[in-house]
Amino acid sequence: MIERLTSHEIFVMFLALGVLLGAARLLGEVAQRFHQPAVLGEICAGVILGPTVLGTIAPNLTGFLFPEQGGIKLVLEGLITLAVVLFLLVAGMEVDLSTIWRQGRRAFSLSISGIAIPFAIGFVAAWFVPRLLGREPGADPLIFALFFATALSISALPVVAKTLMDLYLYRSDLGMIIMAAAIFDDLTGWIVFAIILGMMGTSSEHGFGIGHAILLTLVFAVLVLTLVRWLIHWVLPWIQAHATWPGGVLGFALSLALLSAAFTEFIGIHAIFGSFLVGVAIGDSSHLREKTRSTINEFISFIFAPLFFASIGLKVNFTAHFDWLLVIFVLGIACVGKVIGCGLGARWGGMAWREAWAVGFGMNARGSMEIILGLLALQYGVIGERMFVALVVMALVTSIISGPMMQRILNLRKPRRLTDYLTGKAFLNPLIANDRRGAIKELANALGASSNLNAEAVERQAWAEEEIMPTGLSNGIAVPHARIDRLNAPVVGVGLSRTGVDFDAADGEPAHIIFLILTPRDDDGAQQLGILADIAKTFENKETREKVLQVANYIEFLALLKIEMKDSLNIEPGEQIGISKSN
């Protein structure tokens, strides 16, 4: 264990991992708070910790945490590579093959156009204005043009997948079209890149010719998606029956993914394709239990993925080699080529213009792939450092704008939930009153103070509605409500009553959990109904109702509610917002 790594290196490794993971998760949460995809915050964490920000303020600290060479560097690299491979396993598990088949034609025209147009634009630009694009004096013009064209053509599969997941679009039809096209584009891109490397005489390290590598990749992909997929479906029940659970399936899925990653790396295509293919094959089996799926998904999405995305930001100093003109030029060509190419492709495939542009921006995201490509090109002397920085900035900016642009174009909004309307100031624990009128008054006062409303008017209104129809639900829950003038959005007050308040419920039980729901006067009832549905669903479970009465404060109440709401509604990425519903 410590035969080679010194104690100091182990110390730095854990420190670096802890800081990177903590910062990535933290900024990922912050990004989501501002309705941005988590991946943006995660990349920013790397930019802040890396040479660009921290490296400029305190170069010694960055050099200490993330050294440029030596054992720690290698170990972190290995871990990050493992992280992206595992992330692609999860991304693969989420792919629904039947959807992709259904989208076949659209995905095909999308990916062809999504490669051809940016490739053509990139090639022409690099061929005719090479100096503007920073071609090194000694570089071969054809290779440089091919490289630049390729760099513009491929999408970043992991970034595209993460952005779609963050927007809850991954499992939607639109998401699957984009994924299908991105997989195809990426495979093509890597094959073209293999050809370029072949032209430079470096080729695959394992001595496969280009033709061989392409053939092997296709045969392997077909094999995994047919025979291996069928074998997995057949062997999963056997593992579940005879091995410990869920250990058997977890071990099986991960070792298979690792071996497949090894194989694709071996034939000269990147390791991530192997784990992605295995993920698709495993995720497709109806024998994979939801619990196993979520264990793999959660651990990898929340631990490995943030580490990988943060590491992208660590790779380069964005100020030292920054050339405004070049950056803008590269970024412009990249966006125009990809968005137009994909947009037109999607349009030709029969999509509405709005969806087509959303697809264009979705596929526009580069990221890890571009950066890997750029690094190789830099090492082989095809591009210089200025161009490398421009490529990385282009990759980051396209990744960053991808989510927000799709969100804007498709006019996506997260549906608001009960928890969005609560406030700690209108959380009464314990509620003191022991009759209906008193309870409503107490809650109206609290809401009046927290939301700047006339408490008396609120009380009067709620009581009037209560008298028409009592609001005690069964199981000790009551939901008095009122429509209020000059209210922009609903607000909800909560009171927990130990003794119980009689709200005239059908089952005769006194209410222990009382919600006062205020909705705007002009609400058509949809908001109120949504809130009521949330309450009914969340408190269906007896255990939940008991737990709620034991909370010590508002934070604990909110924590409990969020978890129970998620559990009770069983929301998964891609289900919360169906693209078909939102336009």
Place this chain on the structure above:
Amino acid sequence: MIERLTSHEIFVMFLALGVLLGAARLLGEVAQRFHQPAVLGEICAGVILGPTVLGTIAPNLTGFLFPEQGGIKLVLEGLITLAVVLFLLVAGMEVDLSTIWRQGRRAFSLSISGIAIPFAIGFVAAWFVPRLLGREPGADPLIFALFFATALSISALPVVAKTLMDLYLYRSDLGMIIMAAAIFDDLTGWIVFAIILGMMGTSSEHGFGIGHAILLTLVFAVLVLTLVRWLIHWVLPWIQAHATWPGGVLGFALSLALLSAAFTEFIGIHAIFGSFLVGVAIGDSSHLREKTRSTINEFISFIFAPLFFASIGLKVNFTAHFDWLLVIFVLGIACVGKVIGCGLGARWGGMAWREAWAVGFGMNARGSMEIILGLLALQYGVIGERMFVALVVMALVTSIISGPMMQRILNLRKPRRLTDYLTGKAFLNPLIANDRRGAIKELANALGASSNLNAEAVERQAWAEEEIMPTGLSNGIAVPHARIDRLNAPVVGVGLSRTGVDFDAADGEPAHIIFLILTPRDDDGAQQLGILADIAKTFENKETREKVLQVANYIEFLALLKIEMKDSLNIEPGEQIGISKSN
């Protein structure tokens, strides 16, 4: 990402990880099949893949997969170190502080005696017969004696924890005493080792004196277990309320563990103590949800832990430097010292003799710790390779016998469950009969054939009992049964009826899932009741009953049953067999 690691190295890394994980999980399952702890199979996987077996048959292959130097070596080492640190986080999360406090006195006398006696025996042996123990000619006699004494004194915290988990003893009182004592022993052992290194003038790399390191460790441990524990308890609801779930808590727990691991490594105590302490502090909070706990637990226990334990077997060639005499001598001294020391300590602490010996063998497990210690001693020239191999063999053998010896001494048996009595030959899908008598006859014939019984007698007996009291439970389940002469253990036949068979159930529903339960004549009813309870619990859930009727074959049926039984009974390590119940 590939700035330093070549494509070939990435390929080998994934291949090595995939093979290691696959083999470890496979042999771990095989070991459990033979009622051995999984850790035994996992270590064996490493021995087989490592220099000892594969390295002898095909040295190139082992050298290729697990090279002795270079990038791959470093990356695998880093990953394995991360794996053991994460495993200790899980082990820490399982510790119940209140139990440890309750066991305080017993754990204290146990750990004192468990260190002092083997230390004394080891020191005397190394001092008076150094050549027999393979002291190198140039080595300092005092340092050698101190080292050998220390090597005999410490237990292997991860191995002890895994063995206890495998035996479902981890959360029991006995398990917690052993863990408390093992933690104390390990801490003491590392401190003594730090003193030895200090005497050799190597000391901590970060320049802490021995006194400082000890003081810092104690202060840090106390801080984490008091202030930090309290802060975690306070901040968890806040994270659950404001961050994504379960991503917020997962990221928080893991980054904290990594940072704490970095700190303990920094002050000169091994990284695993840091994550272990954080695990204890987090696991102790009642705000940590069962779901988060199980996501962390499952992913780490079934992925990282097997990787770590398999890697132990990779470390050395057990045949090349094997010296029978030395191995037996070291093993003998080690076992006698530790078992007697701990056994007496436990006895003095007030345990029964049987428990005391079980504790002795439980604490006797060495493993990773010994091997790390041995490696350091080898590097500094304190011991030679023969001695190193003897130490590793001693570590492995004591680890391997630890579980089985405890199992034997405590007479532990896994409670048998419904699934243990089923057989594919008595699984009728679909059941053809549509009346009670016919259904019983069909199942009796199947069981008669599979278990070598007189089918007619079985049918007669079951029908006689059925006539006295119909066995239709509610919800479409029926459980006809019979006691049979000359039957050694229960057997259960299952028939799935699409049309349903009227078994005169209270709710009037026809039975779709019919179990014919045969128990030995001399059973006092406990076995039959146990099986009935399992059936009732497992099929409580409507969804489960529907899923069962959709299975295609016996394997799928068994898989479903195993998972549902686990879910419905919510079995966790340490709960399945309480030590207090078994003696």
